[in-house]
Amino acid sequence: MRLRGILLGACAALTLAGPAGAETLTIATVNNGDIIRMQKLTDDFKAKNPDIDLKWVTLEENVLRQKVTTDIATKGGQFDIMTIGNYEVPIWAKRGWLLPLDNLGANYDEADLLPSIREAVSSGGKLYASPFYGESAMVMYRTDLFAKVGLTMPADPTWDFIAEAARKITDKNASVYGICLRGKAGWGENMAFLTALANSMGGRWFDEQWKPQFDQPEWKNAVDYYVKLMKDAGPPGASSNGFNENLALFQTGKCGIWIDATVAASFVSNPKDSTVADKVGYALFPTSGTFDNHGNWLWAWSLAVPAGTKKDKAAQKFITWATDKAYIELVASKDGWANVPPGTRASLYDNPHYQQAAPFASLTLAAIKAANTAKPAVKPVPYIGGQFVAIPEFQGIGTAVGQQFSAALAGQVTTDQALRSAQQLVTREMTKAGYIK
Incomplete structure (x- = not known):
């Protein structure tokens, strides 16, 4: 039986190629079920953005943290998008290591993010990472x-x-x-x-x-x-x-x-x-x-743009695709409402389709709201x-x-x-x- 969220080996790299001359985004990410699903759904992103290629570097959690911390602290420039959590976001933002996400588009709807999750990935009132799921x-x-x-x-x-x-x-x-x-x-x-x-x-x-x-x-x-x-x-x-x-x-x-x-x-x-x-x-x-x-307990795996990248516009295009409300609808259409990334948006918990499909929804929301960091x-x-x-x-x-x-x-x-x-x-x-x- 295939077990979701488990990869063989400590690191896997996957490149989704586009036309010659396309801009390639290198994404450092964690080997969990929601990100693996995201990788499988990126044909949708490619169809909408044929001028952007994606190269995934997928790592076990401890290895990911070591790699991205070393790269961003030394300004190594290996990655254009990093998967990080709410521990790193405020610390790295204050050090100038992350770019603010100020070009996510009108349809992103930042106000729809759950307040505790939004605050966790912000610094000085600005969003520095976009959560693709939140948890308690x-x-x-x-x-x-x-x-x-x-x-x-x-x-x-x-x-x-x-x-x-x-x-x-x-x-x-x-x-x-x-x-x-x-x-x-x-x-x-x-x-x-x-x-x-x-x-x-x-x-x-x-x-x-x-x-x-x-x-x-x-x-x-x-x-x-x-x-x-x-x-x-x-x-x-x-x-x-x-x-x-x-x-x-x-x-x-x-x-x-x-x-x-x-x-x-x-x-x-x-x-x-x-x-x-x-x-x-x-x-x-x-x-x-x-x-x-x-x-x-409060955590949000999120996508952020390191300050060293020269591809921030393309990176924010991908982050918008991967974390906006339309992506939740895409996952629901492919894998059902019970499997959409949880814990980030208030609108998800108001959605009757999700409430019916996910018996754990109300408890998850209550746990996230109860977290007092x-x-x-x-x-x-x-x-x-x-x-x-x-x-x-x-x-x-x-x-x-x-x-x-x-x-x-x-x-x-x-x-x-x-x-x-x-x-x-x-x-x-x-x-x-x-x-x-």
Whole structure:
């Protein structure tokens, strides 16, 4: 069975050729289902813009981040369009690394973007990236496995309930694992989930003086919970699993609960790709039961134009095609309304066709609206973010901490050792960067 969103190899390049003398746009992008679909639909763009060729450089998420960050920081000029997230947009825009998107055309309808998503990809009131999908996080679970053990998923579950349910529905003899969570090291991989988990349990990355908080009980509770639960009810090799790997496990019936990005809902409910499409339920991202904090996950994969390109007009033409309302209609006509890119436009959630086709639509919208990136933690913090900390240094320290927790999940170190290492390395880097005086 073909699994959407998974590519063989770390990098794939695809060029769609046009007439001689055509201008070629090189697009760096991530290997997920919505972008792969976009690549298949670009004949529509080519028919409307025969003077523009497209060269796709498709990369695994961690590799993409390394490549585009290096290229834009060194003004390498390899790419004309970059796929980036709301972590990078405000930081890179302030450094002059991105061009404002001021030529998207009258039909783009910037006012239709969901306010939190629009704000996340803007700087100084100007749009610097155009989102092709937005997301928060949710629980996806197997309704048949819950019924088998006599459990009912609450609409607003606690982490204690999730742990109880995951252990009860695990059947390792049948290769059915109770829960799948990100384990692959990376600031946008395992640390996206673990930061959201810690936020929901009352944790925070830094106190108001930028002192790291990995030596505090909230982080210990969160990491202990994660490692113990994954040991009891998770799949083997979980420390290597990111979004795509867990998607594959869930689609093939090997995972009972998956807590991840809301965008995955359309993937797991699509019968063309998922063997359990008719057995999936949805719930809000869990809370601790003590704090009413759902982790504040908010993300938007977006298309941006690096300042070093000389093809900004052509780049904005493509970005308009790929992210306006007409593109949503195009996807719906080809693959059905349930599979359109979600989480960016208010008009989509007012559309009765989408409401009928996507049982997860209202929950996705509620999760996105509930995300408060200005106050991601229960306690006061000196940063904004959600499942990340919006400072330039986070890309490095987030991945370094992620490596420690991935090692703990693999059993190479204890959780206490991982937390001590995280505290030491983040303290060192934040002192060096001048945050800690």
